[in-house]
Amino acid sequence: MIRRILFHGLLAMALLLTGIATASGQGDFATTDTNGPPPTPLPTGLILIPGAVARSSDSRTPLPETGRIVRSVYRNAYFGLSYTLPEEWIQEFSGPPPSDTGQYVLAEISPSKSFKGPSRGSILITAQDLFFSLGPGQTAAEIIQDSAEHLPSFYKLESGPADLDIANHRVTRYDYASPAAGLHWRVLATEVRCHSVQFVLTSADPGLLDAMVEGVKHSEFLAEPTPGRGGGEVPVCIPHYAVPANIEYKVEPVMTTRKADSMPVRIIIGKSGKVEHVHVISAFAEQATIITDALLQWRFKPYLVNGEPVAVETGLVFGFDRKRAAAKKSAHLD
Amino acid sequence: MTRRITSLFVLLLSLVVSQAMAQTDPGVRGGAAAAGGPLSSVAANNPVTILNFFNDAVDRFKEVDSVLGTLAGEEGVGLGPRYNSRSCSSCHAQPAVGGSSPATNPQVADATSHGARNTIPSFITSTGPVREARFIFFFSGNTPDPSRPNGGVEDLYTIVGRVDAPNCASTNDLPQPGFSTAVATNNIIFRIPTPVFGAGLIENISDESLLANATANAHNNFGIGGTFNHNGNDGTISRFGWKAQNKSLEIFAGEAYNVEQGVSNELFTQERPLPGEDMTDGMPAGCRNPTPEDHTNFNTTAIGTSSDTVAFAMFMRLLAPPVPSTTVPGGSSSINNGRNVFNAIGCATCHTTSLRTFNSPLTSSLSGATANLFSDMEIHHMGSGLADNVSQGGAGGDQFRTSPLWGVGQRIFFLHDGRTRNLLTAIGAHQSSGSEANFVISNFNSLSYSQKQDVLNFLRSL
Numbered sequence: 189m190i191r192r193i194l195f196h197g198l199l200a201m202a203l204l205l206t207g208i209a210t211a212s213g214q215g216d217f218a219t220t221d222t223n224g225p226p227p228t229p230l231p232t233g234l235i236l237i238p239g240a241v242a243r244s245s246d247s248r249t250p251l252p253e254t255g256r257i258v259r260s261v262y263r264n265a266y267f268g269l270s271y272t273l274p275e276e277w278i279q280e281f282s283g284p285p286p287s288d289t290g291q292y293v294l295a296e297i298s299p300s301k302s303f304k305g306p307s308r309g310s311i312l313i314t315a316q317d318l319f320f321s322l323g324p325g326q327t328a329a330e331i332i333q334d335s336a337e338h339l340p341s342f343y344k345l346e347s348g349p350a351d352l353d354i355a356n357h358r359v360t361r362y363d364y365a366s367p368a369a370g371l372h373w374r375v376l377a378t379e380v381r382c383h384s385v386q387f388v389l390t391s392a393d394p395g396l397l398d399a400m401v402e403g404v405k406h407s408e409f410l411a412e413p414t415p416g417r418g419g420g421e422v423p424v425c426i427p428h429y430a431v432p433a434n435i436e437y438k439v440e441p442v443m444t445t446r447k448a449d450s451m452p453v454r455i456i457i458g459k460s461g462k463v464e465h466v467h468v469i470s471a472f473a474e475q476a477t478i479i480t481d482a483l484l485q486w487r488f489k490p491y492l493v494n495g496e497p498v499a500v501e502t503g504l505v506f507g508f509d510r511k512r513a514a515a516k517k518s519a520h521l522d
Numbered sequence: 523m524t525r526r527i528t529s530l531f532v533l534l535l536s537l538v539v540s541q542a543m544a545q546t547d548p549g550v551r552g553g554a555a556a557a558g559g560p561l562s563s564v565a566a567n568n569p570v571t572i573l574n575f576f577n578d579a580v581d582r583f584k585e586v587d588s589v590l591g592t593l594a595g596e597e598g599v600g601l602g603p604r605y606n607s608r609s610c611s612s613c614h615a616q617p618a619v620g621g622s623s624p625a626t627n628p629q630v631a632d633a634t635s636h637g638a639r640n641t642i643p644s645f646i647t648s649t650g651p652v653r654e655a656r657f658i659f660f661f662s663g664n665t666p667d668p669s670r671p672n673g674g675v676e677d678l679y680t681i682v683g684r685v686d687a688p689n690c691a692s693t694n695d696l697p698q699p700g701f702s703t704a705v706a707t708n709n710i711i712f713r714i715p716t717p718v719f720g721a722g723l724i725e726n727i728s729d730e731s732l733l734a735n736a737t738a739n740a741h742n743n744f745g746i747g748g749t750f751n752h753n754g755n756d757g758t759i760s761r762f763g764w765k766a767q768n769k770s771l772e773i774f775a776g777e778a779y780n781v782e783q784g785v786s787n788e789l790f791t792q793e794r795p796l797p798g799e800d801m802t803d804g805m806p807a808g809c810r811n812p813t814p815e816d817h818t819n820f821n822t823t824a825i826g827t828s829s830d831t832v833a834f835a836m837f838m839r840l841l842a843p844p845v846p847s848t849t850v851p852g853g854s855s856s857i858n859n860g861r862n863v864f865n866a867i868g869c870a871t872c873h874t875t876s877l878r879t880f881n882s883p884l885t886s887s888l889s890g891a892t893a894n895l896f897s898d899m900e901i902h903h904m905g906s907g908l909a910d911n912v913s914q915g916g917a918g919g920d921q922f923r924t925s926p927l928w929g930v931g932q933r934i935f936f937l938h939d940g941r942t943r944n945l946l947t948a949i950g951a952h953q954s955s956g957s958e959a960n961f962v963i964s965n966f967n968s969l970s971y972s973q974k975q976d977v978l979n980f981l982r983s984l
Contacts, residue, residue, distance in 0.1 A: 227664040230708040237671055237911045239918015282955045284903035287747025296960050310964040312745050322740035331741050342865045366866035368859055375743055388743045448752035449916050
């Protein structure tokens with residue numbers, strides 16, 4: 189359904205753009221109602237004017253936000269994640285674009301309308317880029333620990349946090365419930381490529397939740413030589429690598445407009461020190477273009493592992509750094 | 523025949539049962555308006571004379587504007603040349619002065635007041651919400667041109683034909699915008715008035731508090747992100763308007779006075795043409811008054827010295843927040859349970875229950891106060907279903923400020939365009955592709971009927 193809406197929307201936009209080629213230059217600002225040819229309507233139900241969204245320097249490199257559900261399996265090439273949905277569960281609505289703190293909604297899954305099971309629930313798969321994460325906790329486990337320790341009073345901790353192993357990844361789990369809402373939550377998180385990848389399972393039925401947890405246990409994650417830190421077939425992820433000591437050449441991105449926003453960026457630096465990929469996680473289009481054009485000219489010292497250069501993935505923030513501001517504020521309060 | 527009667531009976535019975543089991547919006551909470559008065563320290567006239575300023579500001583907020591200020595009972599100067607309505611309080615009216623869209627839309631009468639010759643657009647009806655219209659894109663001919671985003675307010679009416687605008691007589695000089703073409707091409711969106719109760723408390727929440735609240739919510743389990751809109755000049759967090767595009771109450775007032783009523787003022791000093799008109803001819807000389815029409819009054823009393831714009835801002839700043847009911851609708855048990863459910867399923871991640879205000883030298887009620895606003899003042903992606911495709915500051919086409927929920931119990935129309943009177947529909951509209959609220963709404967949908975009813979009762983108690 190969503191695909192069909194998208195198709196019709198894009199079709200309508202294409203028609204519009206065709207119209208522009210012939211109509212541009214007529215310049216009618218405060219149009220009054222006229223008796224001209226029938227107008228072409230805009231498509232409805234589409235976001236035609238996005239704000240800050242994610243953009244990438246190429247279309248080949250996998251990105252956190254480009255996972256898809258195909259034949260009831262959610263696959264995400266960036267995280268090497270493969271998760272089989274419960275039978276007759278679907279994603280009806282896609283999530284929002286990545287946030288300016290590097291939070292991704294990867295999938296939102298719930299029973300289809302034809303689902304005949306005895307109880308319902310929902311599954312949320314998210315990823316938090318740990319380079320840009322606000323709040324306490326530098327790792328997936330620390331974030332879970334902090335969340336469990338600071339559960340609001342309207343929740344009741346049921347168990348955990350405790351660790352388990354899924355696909356050679358350390359997964360931290362905790363369970364909690366809301367007596368008022370009659371809902372239970374199971375939260376499982378692990379680290380992949382310096383992201384906290386998290387499953388949030390919700391239902392009123394603990395039995396269903398147990399089955400949902402079993403489903404998550406059959407997931408696959410990217411094989412990383414150092415779990416959570418990349419390597420192997422993907423770059424090693426290193427926070428704060430884009431610092432003066434490692435940069436051999438840089439071109440500053442010069443913004444043409446002033447916006448007080450935060451623009452987190454992930455880059456992949458090849459073995460030679462050349463920037464091979466730029467992923468602007470959240471920025472307006474013109475900002476993303478300027479940042480990408482500049483970063484592709486940067487050169488870094490090659491990163492060596494056992495004396496051999498390896499590809500590196502790191503993050504940096506242009507504009508207002510919300511993480512640094514939050515940390516500074518926290519230090520000040522301490 | 524018997525079988526048919528039996529089938530009909532079963533059908534009717536199932537309808538009755540499903541109705542009985544279905545949660546419903548209790549509707550606008552009855553009784554006296556739980557808003558509209560001054561902050562308690564203002565009511566106590568602390569500091570001395572502040573109550574006089576408030577009362578004067580209320581009168582000015584209710585003042586009806588005419589073109590020259592010469593019509594009886596309409597002594598405000600400067601209506602038009604383009605306008606949406608003729609008074610602040612005509613739109614900010616429900617449940618009391620300072621609120622939102624009233625049950626009877628004043629814009630129907632505004633169209634032809636004092637001889638004005640306006641056509642009422644199809645989307646303005648006597649029982650519908652007060653609406654401000656914007657075109658998403660400029661037109662090329664009669665086709666929306668996606669290469670030219672618009673987003674500016676297209677005022678509904680002009681003063682052409684009014685008895686107090688004798689030199690502004692030709693609709694050719696000052697045509698209404700092409701609303702029927704805009705409607706036919708889906709190139710139009712609407713906004714309704716935001717209530718301004720408790721606005722002084724919102725204005726006085728420090729940026730630091732807002733940032734700390736955002737950090738505290740960063741690791742929520744609902745997939746909610748959010749960010750702030752910022753004022754372009756000083757870079758601080760802006761917070762008023764549907765997209766938090768306005769920094770302060772004075773800017774909010776000055777812009778609304780110019781845009782909605784067409785009154786130029788000391789913040790927005792020229793008469794306002796339509797978007798696009800300002801790049802070509804502007805407006806005919808015969809339709810314009812000397813500017814600014816609203817200004818500091820040097821030859822009057824101390825209170826009267828302030829411009830209307832300053833007084834409007836002071837009215838909003840000193841206006842008390844709505845007082846919630848602890849028992850209506852549904853009783854205290856249902857309301858309390860609804861509050862807990864509202865928090866637990868994630869609504870409160872964005873609709874932050876309360877924030878503290880910073881110190882204020884104005885009056886004690888604004889200083890270090892708890893503002894139970896139910897908003898984080900952040901802008902959030904609300905998805906394709908709610909997107910209005912207007913970008914304002916850092917907010918894109920589907921981003922909106924978390925609407926403060928205080929006073930929602932006595933509101934008639936919901937969402938930015940007033941598309942529904944039903945809270946349940948408004949909640950459901952939070953879910954669509956691209957929305958940050960999807961998972962929260964899934965949680966809401968997982969609740970039992972009675973739990974949903976508790977949430978609705980809680981919201982209508984506010």
